[in-house]
Amino acid sequence: MLRLIYGVALVFFAYSAFAQEKFTINGYIKDASNGEALIGATVFIKEIKNGVTTNEYGFYSITLPAGTYSVNYSYIGFQSISNVVVLNKNNQMSIELVDENEQLQEVVVKGEIEQANVQNAEMSTNKLEMKTILKIPTLFGEADVLRSIQLLPGVSTVGEGASGFNVRGGSVGQNLILLDEAPVYNSSHLFGFFSVFNPDAVKDIKLYKGAIPSRYGGRLASILDVRMKEGNSKKLEVTGGIGSVFSRLAVEGPLIKDRASFIVAVRRSYIDVLARPFVQLLKDGGALNFYDLTMKANYNINRKNRVYLSGYFGRDNFKFDKNQGFNWGNSTSSFRWNHLFNERLFSNLTFVYSKYDYALQFGRDDRNSFSWNSSISNFIVKPQFTYFINSNNELNFGGDVTYYTFEPANAVGVTNGKSVNLSIDRKYNLESALHIGNSQAISENFSIEYGLRWSYFQFLGPGTIYSYNDTIPGIRKSVNKEKTYTGGQTIATYNNFEPRFSFKAQINEASSVKGSYNRMAQYLHLISNTTASNPLDVWNPSSNNVKPQMADQFTLGYFKDVGEEKKYEVSLEGYLRYTQNQLDYIDGADLLINRYLEGDLLSGQGRAYGIEAYFQKKTGRLTGWVSYTLGRSELKVNGINKNEWYETRYNQTHNLKIAGFYDINKRWSMSGNFVFTSGTPTTFPTSRYVQQGILIPYNANESRNNVHLPSYHRLDISFRLEGKTMKNGKARKNSDYWVFSLYNVYARKNPFSIYFSQNDQRLPAGQPLQSQATQLSIIGTIVPSVSYNFKF
């Protein structure tokens, strides 16, 4: 496959040789303060009223006929720079932009407002600046990437305590989360209260909810692309924070000034350390903590070659005592090599290793114990090319190959020293894809992006597979055949063509209409039938029994800038997504340590649709946004809900988010956010009956998700106090700030679930059993917190 890609690349070399009278301007756009590449910065050529944006590595390239051009470089939150270029040869123009809060005299400041969303061809994408994320009030005062994106339109969660997030009515397992191109299979620490991304080490996050470019694939609902900082290439810098739940420390700096840099960031929670004197369980060897380590280094070999090495290692650790416990974590590492074949052909070659695993250990001693672990790991090779054909065309092509190893369960029970192995065979899979896509400006006001992805999935030996008898849908399927394959044999294959298309029609300078269609295929399935996703959920590959999930999504949106200086942005987007081969589970499904798991799975179709409205104020002392989503997400599966459509567990009709940021004075600022969402669906019983002394709930209408929990709303406020900038009349070298935050200000008991049970009392014979309903609120009070953050 690599050969094919290089073949395609060669064709373009040949093509470029004919374009004699044209010249290329290219280079990198960086942050002047620390040398970090700026992703998505705009390079605009006034004469042609067109431009390009920098890619994930801060690189841009634009090819124009010879002439004199005025080139404007801009990026949100940075001062723009304009240059006049006489183009009679290829030009390398690497630019460093200065933060708009810093005043440097020699730079020409142009107060131009970004109009990214209106003029950019992309739609259904959201970008959150780290600067903004750091201001959003959060639980325990800790800035968090995933909790922040939940304030964006179309993004939701089923509540506190749920791992992951839901995009446009998709499940948690339908999001692809990439950390420097390495997939992250569980994005949560502490059951979703925090995400695995250390904000000190994150540079840029971008969420694709629709109009997904052909270079991405493998999940139905969204792609969250998280890019880590490269590390300050100009000077050594230490940042950190001390909070009520954990502390953070990050060190970054140049290895070789302006050519090589590194960053190392660590976090560790210490609730257990603080609580140890008071809690006997912790004294006895119990533990409750998480930590993570994020590292990256890069080396700019020469103008045409640059390499990056990134790594993440994190773990959550719960111990009931010295011998018993539960832990889980991700580790990822990626090596990337940027290579410039010529002025217009940029390439990146990525190698990734990524793993998610969890382990449980029960039992008092070695002679009587039960241990169990599970993992998913993969190796990825991913060559990607961008060919900047001319100012109207940007061609992306490449491929990726992923080799997966699944360990569904390694479980060993030891009884009086005799062990019983309950382990389930590993599964091996290969997922490959080829993709090509072009963004093309048809005219000044109309541009399109089109592409095609071809994905191919192989279920490989060695392994034993089972086939199942057909039965009444909703009942466990029994095994009718098993077959064993050896290494090298292919057990099942699937392949899909995934077309992608989007357009942008500029109505006038301040408004545009955009639309898209994309098809996505997903070969891995997150198996979860609990109320909310949790760390024990296992990933299961497509197989002879489980078909890949497919989605077709259509979107249409209207984008407008309003007000003087275009300080407000308004957008309205509708989406409609049909999905096939959606998984659901028979009642009483056994998903863990079960080699016949696939006999408990059901398959059906899904549909999700909605409208997202977004209003943002981008400048001034008061900034912020209002986001409202009206949506619906449903499934239809034979064997569930009398075979009729039912709402998904994460369906939310109304989803309103308001985020505001206000600068009170030079040192104090405040921010607040308010969230209102409709209660998520749940199932209530109608009746009860008794069986051998046990009270059993019964829904006589056989309905699924027939009622809704009470609605969820919450207000959070935080205040930030900047440290003094002057000390004894001199400017301080260090900077610091305090964050005081209040989560759930009016202490609403937002329900996580309502469950039905029989009273725990042991009753004398003949007494009627008592039934009860209980509402659980994971956060039922106001949670105040303080954190101190520093940088020097």
Added chain:
Amino acid sequence: MKTHAHLSIGAIFLSLALVSCEDKISPTLENAAPILAVDAWINNKPGKQVVVLSQTQGYFDATNPPGITGALVTIINNSGKVYSFVEDPLSVGNYVWMPAANEVFGPVGQSYTLAIQLNGESFRASSRMGRVPAIDSISFETEKRIGSLDSITRAAFWATDPVGSGDTYWIRSFKNGVPLSKPQEINIAYDGGFSAGGVADGVVFITPIRRRINAVDKDANGKQLSPIAIGDSINVQIHSVTLAAFDYLNQVSIQTNRPGGFQELFSTPLANVSTNVTNTNINGSKAIGFFNVSAVSTAGKRYKK
């Protein structure tokens, strides 16, 4: 599986538990007409066997289930032998079979059909008596309680699943003669392990199953009580159950064992458990509940210092 593995996860969320809370609520539920509920767990122990017929109630109806009178209840084995169940005049809804001297259900391998005639409708359910291993012994172990000075004593039973996969059991226990029938005390086994996919054929029942015969009781402060004190007796019965009954009990356990708190993160949403009682007229009224015929092995022991 869930219920076993997640047993103690919820207990340790110390800091988070400070901010979470639970409230008893009284939501309005949809109304539903009552239907027939069958509670027919027959075994091969000497003595009377009972089938209980009742009506489903509204979920919050805190009275004893209304018994159904006037039904005709029989069990027929595959050799045509008929066991007639007679309405108990003292307890409404109970239908009783009184054996002749030394007469019991069985032997192992025998199949049975339950037939219920009620208001002109006819309901059927079938079962087969499976084999059951003998219980070798019962042991007690005492250990220091985590996070406390006092100790905790638990019982465990010892038995070996016979070779040949697909044996399914319900292990029921009695403390001082009182049946332990709380939802969290449901103890089922597939061979010697948790499930068909677990591959534990022909082994000693695995640790979590061996130990799950203890009473789960808490004091007024929510502190777990030691299941066994000096002088307590424990009686363990292994009942062979059909695969369908095993699946049924597994579903019952998932649906009824709701300890709440952070274990809710690992709970599945509410769903109906299955039934093996069907109306011979497919368009007739519905029935729920279960019929199973078990072979039983028993052992008991008193805890002495």
